[in-house]
Amino acid sequence: MEESQATESRNGGGDSNGHSLVGNCREWLWSALERLRCTGVGFTGELAKIARDDPRRVVYSLKVGLALTVVSVFYYITALFDGWGSSTIWAVITVVFVMEFTVGATLCKGLHRVLATLVAGFLAVGAHLAAQLCGEKGEPILLGAFVFLVGIHGHTYAIQRLDSATSAATFSRFIPEVKATYDYGVLIFILTFTMVAVSSYRVEDLIEFAHQRFTTIAVGVAISLITTICVFPIWAGDDLHKLAAGNLDKLAEFLEGMEYECFRENSTCGNLEGKAFLQVYKSVLNSKVREDSLCPFAKWEPIHGQFRFRYPWSQYQELGTLSRKCASSMEALAFCVMTLQTSQYPEASLDLCLKIRATCKAMSLHSAKALRELSLAIPTMTMPYPTNNDMSMATKAASDLRTELSKDVTLMQVSHVAVVASLLSDILIQIERITESTSNLARLARFKNSERARSAVVINIED
Incomplete structure (x- = not known):
């Protein structure tokens, strides 16, 4: 009888182990299926996001599929x-x-x-x-x-000659x-x-x-x-053209934000964390790679739209370089403003702080207006309106600021504010160079004087 009970105990234990093993396998299978489902949902969401960011990517994918289908016919005939x-x-x-x-x-x-x-x-x-x-x-x-x-790795001079190409083909790939x-x-x-x-x-x-x-x-x-x-052509020249105008818009947005949040009479430079205008310049700083890739391809493209033969695409690279220099100065200005909002100044410096703030407000406002005008001229391909008035007023404000700071003995007590003003002056110089570069682009590309085109773009922007 004891042997029978022992046998039943062993059988029961075996059944228990078997049920446990089946349960573990089932749990692992459900876990694997859930991970697979999450991966699929995440992948689908990522594809949907890419399509929303730029619907042309969907068009490009369809065009590749169409081209492969057409070329496959040659294999089947x-x-x-x-x-x-x-x-x-x-x-x-x-x-x-x-x-x-x-x-x-x-x-x-x-x-x-x-x-x-x-x-x-x-x-x-x-x-x-x-x-x-x-x-x-x-x-x-x-x-x-x-x-x-x-x-083999040949001599660098050999790859510059067609009759010597076979001696250094691989080595040539190391030359920038x-x-x-x-x-x-x-x-x-x-x-x-x-x-x-x-x-x-x-x-x-x-x-x-x-x-x-x-x-x-x-x-x-x-x-x-x-x-x-x-089939729905995607032109590198169009993208480069829009990139240049967008960069100028973002620079203007930064200065407008500075004028509104920091330099107005009632502004306190309070909590600026997370403010959008303090981040827009970053995309301008990161635009070099895209700009350098679009410019060479734009030169290969045939005449299309308003882009004629021998269009001055290289001028966009010069304009982009100046825009990034201006964005770099804006980065330093944003850091100083974030530092300035936590600083305290003695009462003796209050008048000077107010004078500097008023001057910075004028510099920011007029510089932003000049950049907006330039950014409007590029997409409409029209000659930019004269920005001399805005730039002259901004320059006069900067000159008055330098005069005020040079004769005020309390400058050391408001050093942070003085640095902000100095950085704004540097930005003003960069904007003057951007203005000159945009004018050169308009002249070389033969932009037109068209009030109707500019009015249409203004209406679209307002809508």
Whole structure:
């Protein structure tokens, strides 16, 4: 009987362990499914946010899908496939690598790919013909030497000459100017030369092989360009144009916020934490990377809209540099203002503080008006209204401030306020340079005098 009870006890324990194991597995499975669901929801939310931030990204994705669908037809049509053979897949691969967000970027990469393939194909065929002169045993050795020469680090001067391109292709990618503009072309050159040169040892008709590769790549580039330009084109020039105007708007917004929150008679420079106007300059400081990427691609784009041939795109980079310098001074000013609001000053300095505040108010107000006028001139592509009145009033206020500070013996007691005024004076100098740069852009780009266009933009902004 004791043995029977022991047996039942062991069986019961086994059942308990089994139920526990099943429960643990079920719990782990539900936990894994919940994590998978959360990941899916988070990923979907991220995609939705990206689409809301810039709906053109959705359009770009659809355009890539359309281009791939069109180029895949060439692979499915028997007549075309028989003519190109397995090289047809290079048309599909080309679309994947060449299709970019903007027209300029697609055109740049497409032409680089075509030219690099053409030059590398000619050189590879020449290398094959030269290697054949060495006989059956010497041919692979010489071909290997040619391939090695393409990949080695050559002299920097050699890559500047087309006839010496095969001696330093890889090394050229380390040169900043080449990497910034021609890196993709150099990479395709290395790839094409190596493939054609190596394949020449086994391929009977090398000319046909090189021709198939070039024509399929040209077809892929053509489909990419047609899709990019004809289906809801996204122009790098438009983005660069809007970026410049937006940066000036943000600089003006900062100065308007300073005038309203810090320099008015009833303002106390109270709690400024979290104020939006103290943060807008940061996006201007971070605009260099986007600006430098858009400008080269804008130069590749054909005539479109109001952007004519040989449009002065480089002037936007100069204007962007000046805007970032001004934003840098604003960053220092924001820090001083945040420090100033916690400082206390003796009564003897109260009059001087009020005078400095009034002067800073005038400088901020008139400088902001000048920037608003310049930011309105760029999107309307009209000559900016003369800002001499606002700038002269701001300059006069700065001059009066320097005179007041130079003769007041209590300057050391209000050093923080004096620093704020000094930084505003520096910002004023930067705005004068921005004004000159914008005027140069308007002159070089031949902006028009159009009251109607400016009025329409003002109405849109108010709406």
